[in-house]
Amino acid sequence: MDGRKSSICILLLVIFTSFGVECCQSSENDMKPYIIYTGNEKSDEASSLLYYNNLLQQVAAGTGSQEKKSIIQYYKRSFGGFVANLTKEEANKMAGLDGVVSVFPNKERHVLTTKSWSFVGMTQYVERNSYEHDIIIGVIDTGIWPESASFDDKGFGPPPAKWNGTCMTSNFSCNNKLIGARKYLTIYDEMTTKDYIDSPRDLEGHGTHAASIAAGNLVNMASMFGHSMTQLQMGLIYYQSHLEEIQLKASILQMEFPLEHSMQCNMEC
Structure with missing residues (x-):
């Protein structure tokens, strides 16, 4: 009888010990x-x-x-x-x-729109005098495809004199239209992104699409997988922050706040 009680006690001790270890592991x-x-x-x-x-x-x-x-x-x-x-x-x-x-x-943040003009409530075509010159547009997105016709520099002169930025040349090249590009990612992104490359090159397509809307050349019959056949018209600099269409909020914060200084410094520092 004593032996049976001892066996039951040992069994209960093992169960409670295992439960305690499982709780600790679950917490971690x-x-x-x-x-x-x-x-x-x-x-x-x-x-x-x-x-x-x-x-x-x-x-x-x-x-x-x-x-x-x-x-x-x-x-x-x-x-x-x-x-x-x-x-x-x-x-x-x-x-x-x-x-x-x-x-x-x-939290994860998703890229939400491919209809940028209507999304921000702006009229796409506005008649106005062409006083603008030497304008540099900075884009933050999934990257950019420099070989796209939207970024051909035919007819463009050298970058504005105020430009003082950089172009990451790993698997990438800039020109007089696409005057700068850089990857702006953290070690955390490298660990959590399956298709990480050390380049501003776009692997998703969203960044190239967004940049072409903001500052792309006129391209006839442009489309996305055959949809939205249209003309696209608009120095461009590019900052890659989203490697995938899903982006972690921590990385967005890490990139966005220093970037305000970085963009200004690229033109003034």
């Missing part, structure tokens, strides 16, 4: 990227990183997490914040810390 597996917004950026990058790591240590200490927390990426222009893998419990703990404005999960 529930981690996902969260964006932690801390308001205005700090005075310097070193201070920001020290502050963000301190916040992570407070969260780890408060929740008993066994995994060392690390920053996936951080923001250093226009606003302060960072991205880190957290459980829901840790995210709630983080949201209650002094200096943290908000905490929200990273």
